[in-house]
Amino acid sequence: MRDVLSALIASVPHGKSAAFCQLMDTRGSTPQKAGAAMLVFPDGRQVGTLGGGCVEAEVKRHAIELLQTGTRNVVEFLLDHDYGWDDGLICGGRMEVLIEPLPAGSEVRFFRSIMEVIESNHGGTLAVARDRDDSQPRQFGLTLLSPTGAIVATLGSASLCRQAKAVAEDALRPLATRPLSYRAEGIAFVPILPRCELLIVGGGHVGQAVASLAQQVDFDVTVVDDRPEVVTDQRFPTAMRRIAGDFREVLPTLPLRDGSFGLVVTRGHNHDEIGLYHLLKRSLAYLGMIGSKRKIRLIYDDLLEKGITPEQLAKVHAPVGLDIGSRTVEEIAVSIVAQLIAHRNGASS
Numbered sequence: 001m002r003d004v005l006s007a008l009i010a011s012v013p014h015g016k017s018a019a020f021c022q023l024m025d026t027r028g029s030t031p032q033k034a035g036a037a038m039l040v041f042p043d044g045r046q047v048g049t050l051g052g053g054c055v056e057a058e059v060k061r062h063a064i065e066l067l068q069t070g071t072r073n074v075v076e077f078l079l080d081h082d083y084g085w086d087d088g089l090i091c092g093g094r095m096e097v098l099i100e101p102l103p104a105g106s107e108v109r110f111f112r113s114i115m116e117v118i119e120s121n122h123g124g125t126l127a128v129a130r131d132r133d134d135s136q137p138r139q140f141g142l143t144l145l146s147p148t149g150a151i152v153a154t155l156g157s158a159s160l161c162r163q164a165k166a167v168a169e170d171a172l173r174p175l176a177t178r179p180l181s182y183r184a185e186g187i188a189f190v191p192i193l194p195r196c197e198l199l200i201v202g203g204g205h206v207g208q209a210v211a212s213l214a215q216q217v218d219f220d221v222t223v224v225d226d227r228p229e230v231v232t233d234q235r236f237p238t239a240m241r242r243i244a245g246d247f248r249e250v251l252p253t254l255p256l257r258d259g260s261f262g263l264v265v266t267r268g269h270n271h272d273e274i275g276l277y278h279l280l281k282r283s284l285a286y287l288g289m290i291g292s293k294r295k296i297r298l299i300y301d302d303l304l305e306k307g308i309t310p311e312q313l314a315k316v317h318a319p320v321g322l323d324i325g326s327r328t329v330e331e332i333a334v335s336i337v338a339q340l341i342a343h344r345n346g347a348s349s
Contacts, residue, residue: 001192004037004048005115009108017042017104019063020111023050024074024128024140025096025181025188034181035126035190042067050097059097066101066137072156073137074098074130096188098128098140100155113144113153114192121220121257123147123175123194127164129157129187143168147175163187176259178346195220196285196344197240197257201247201275202266203230206290209333210263211236217341219261224250226271247271251278261340263320264289273299280312286343288320288336317343 004020012018023036038048038056040063050056055077062075077095102108117124124147130140141160144152149172154161164187171184173191181190195218200207203225211221215238225231228244236242243250247266262284264275269291276289276299289296296318303313321335322342341347 001035001037001048002115002118004039005111005118007039007047008102008111009115011041012102012104012106012108015104017067017106018102019067020100020102021050021059021063022098022190023095024098024130024190025183026094034188035192040064040067050095055095059099063099063101066099067103070101070103071137072098072100072140074140096130098130098142110142110144110153110155117144117152117192121194124152124192125168125172125175126190126192127168127172127187128190129160129164129167131160132186145172178344197222197260198340199224199254199256199260199262199279199284201225201251201262201264201279202271203227203235204265204267205329206265206332206336207263208235209329210265210336211239213333213337214340215239217337219340222254222256224254225266247274247278251275252281256282256284258283259285261286261343262288263336263340265320269295269299273302276316277303277306277308280308280316286317286340287315288317288339290320290332290336291318293319 008018008020019040021038021040023034026034036050038046038050040046040060042064044060046060050059066073075097125145127143127145128140131138139157139160141157141164142155143161143164145168146152149168151165167185167187173179175191175193178193179191198214198219198221200211200221200223203223207223211223215221220240222241223231223236223239224243226246231242231244262279264272266272266275272289272291279287300313317339321332322338324335326332326335
């Protein structure tokens with residue numbers, strides 16, 4: 001979504017037309033889920049994706065047509081034999097896609113508001129209401145709500161936006177529960193979830209690989225190492241923060257967001273123990289440590305002698321990562337990030 005909005009804000013106000021396409025609701029098996037977005041230009045270029053294949057091509061065709069007429073619409077697709085039969089891609093689900101044509105020079109305040117919600121990391125929810133009849137084109141109203149349910153911005157039909165706000169009074173789900181998209185009384189709710197902060201203690205090869213992959217799946221990465229030459233822009237170009245300093249001094253007072261994740265992957269046994277000791281004293285939603293079972297047992301024994309309780313240690317994911325038979329650094333990073341995702345999404349990890 002961030003890339004789509006960036007492209008939209010950079011192009012439409014400056015003389016280029018484009019159509020904003022968002023998957024507002026899905027049922028059954030579909031290549032993408034509600035919230036996926038795509039920007040389509042008149043020449044067929046696009047930013048973002050709705051899953052590719054025949055459906056995406058059909059959405060692009062509709063978007064280019066609506067750019068010519070300036071008419072917004074909601075288009076429904078039934079993923080049956082008409083989509084992907086030749087390629088074996090039949091999903092068996094249904095998708096509803098809203099298409100908002102934006103002529104060159106259009107006001108993009110609503111989309112700027114979504115970008116502000118994303119960049120502030122406070123989160124919000126898009127409430128989408130559409131005509132309930134089958135008239136064409138179908139009108140829709142987009143209402144951007146704050147985490148408390150206040151209206152931040154609206155787009156489209158004013159009456160449908162009011163309808164969405166009324167339903168949201170009772171139906172809005174707390175972002176802290178990290179809800180998936182859902183429907184209530186005919187209104188589609190698409191959460192814009194805050195990004196979790198991932199604190200990586202250790203900037204070696206595994207920390208570097210995890211940082212790169214975690215950023216791609218919507219973690220904001222902070223990396224800490226006691227070696228300044230390791231924590232550099234070149235090695236961690238996508239990290240939110242790169243901090244060089246003694247672990248004993250940095251970790252106890254480092255500001256962290258609520259619900260942050262912690263990962264200990266330093267270069268040695270002693271540093272791992274120091275890192276884990278201090279992170280166990282922080283309020284984290286997840287804490288993992290790399291290492292063999294023998295190393296972990298030795299570290300746990302030392303920490304118990306230092307006053308850490310068995311209950312605290314029981315919450316640590318160690319050895320960290322899902323068991324996928326990892327061998328290389330890259331495979332280890334995949335196993336770790338997969339576990340981070342599973343924990344963030346409330347799946348078994």
